[in-house]
C-alpha cells in the first residue's frame with residue numbers, strides 16, 4: 001500500500017474517532033474484520049496458541065494480543081504502546097447555563113491543549129453517556145453529534161488590540177464556555193441540553209445519569225503542501241501512533257507469526273496515566289500475567305518472559321519548525337518526512353536507553369527506514385510518555401519513538417506523509433522479524 005493510501009486510512013480512522021471512546025470502537029471494528037475475539041476481564045479466559053484476542057477496559061483503553069505458538073519464556077512479549085486520548089475541552093456535569101440571551105456549556109480543560117486553537121472552529125460533541133435501561137442496569141452508549149454544534153468565538157480585535165503582540169489568552173473559568181444556542185425566555189438550560197442528547201442518542205433524557213463528552217473539530221483530515229506531502233487533522237497525537245501499530249499488526253504474515261504480539265492503547269496519558277485504565281494502572285500488567293498464567297506458565301516463567309520482552313512506546317515527536325529555530329536544540333532538529341524519531345532524555349522522561357536505542361536504530365536500518373534522534377533543549381521542560389511508566393511497572397526494556405509533528409496539542413496538527421508509512425514498516429519489522437532471544 002502506498003504511503004499516501006496509508007495516510008488516507010489514518011485520516012478516515014481519526015475522522016471516525018472524535019473521542020477516545022470512539023477511537024477504541026474504531027480499533028475494535030478493524031479487529032473484528034481479522035477474526036479477533038473479545039475477552040471479558042470478569043470471565044475465565046481459554047486462550048489458544050495462535051489465537052487473536054482483545055480486552056477493553058472502561059471503553060477507552062484496549063489491549064490487543066496474538067497468542068504466540070512458541071513458549072513465552074523463549075519469545076517474551078513484543079509490545080507496542082500508544083495512547084487514545086488527546087487534550088481538549090470536556091463538558092462539565094452541570095454544563096448548561098443561560099446568560100444574556102445565550103445558552104452556553106461550561107467546560108473543563110482536559111490535559112494541556114493549545115487553548116487558543118479551539119476558537120472559531122466548527123466544534124461538535126462526542127463521547128459516551130450512561131443511563132439505566134429497562135432492566136434497571138446501568139449501560140453506556142456512544143454519542144456523536146457530528147454536525148457543527150458549538151463555538152468559541154474570538155473577541156474582535158477592536159476589543160483586544162494587543163492580541164497579536166501578547167498572544168491570545170483565555171481565562172479558563174470565565175472565557176471558555178462554548179456557545180450552544182440562543183436562549184428562549186422559558187428555557188431551562190440543563191433540561192434543554194439533556195433533550196438535545198436524547199434527540200441525538202435516542203436515550204430517554206430522564207434516564208441519563210452521567211456523561212463523558214469531548215468538544216471536537218468537525219473539519220475532516222486533509223493532505224496539504226505543493227506535492228501533498230503533508231497532512232493535517234485533529235488528534236494526530238496520538239491516534240497516528242495507534243493507527244501505525246494497528247496496521248503493523250493487521251498483516252497476514254505478522255498475524256501468523258509464532259511470537260506473542262501485543263498492542264496496548266491507553267486512555268489518560270494526557271493527564272498523567274494514573275487511573276484504572278491508564279498506563280500507570282494495572283491494565284497491561286494484569287493482561288500480560290493472564291496471558292502467561294493461562295498458557296501453562298508459572299510465576300517464574302512469567303518473570304522470565306518479562307525479562308525477555310520489549311516495548312516500543314510510540315508517541316508523536318516535535319518536528320522542527322523553521323520559523324522558531326531557537327525552540328530546538330540545534331543539533332537535534334528532527335524534520336517532517338525524514339523518518340521516525342528516537343527520543344532520548346537522560347532524566348528518563350523518555351524510556352529510551354542505550355541498548356533499546358541501538359536496537360530500534362538497527363531495526364530501522366534493516367527495514368530500510370530512515371530515522372532521526374531527538375533531544376529536547378536543556379532550558380525547556382521536556383514532556384513525557386507512557387514509556388517510562390510502563391517500562392518501570394513491568395520491568396521491561398523500552399524505547400520511545402514517534403513521528404515528527406507540527407503544533408502538538410493544537411486542535412489541528414500536521415505531519416509528513418512519508419513518516420507514517422516508515423513507522424508502519426519498522427513496527428512490522430519489530431513484530432514479524434526481530435528475535436528477542438538475542439537479548440540474553
Ligand code: CO
Pocket residue numbers: 083237238269315316
Ligand atoms: Co502524546
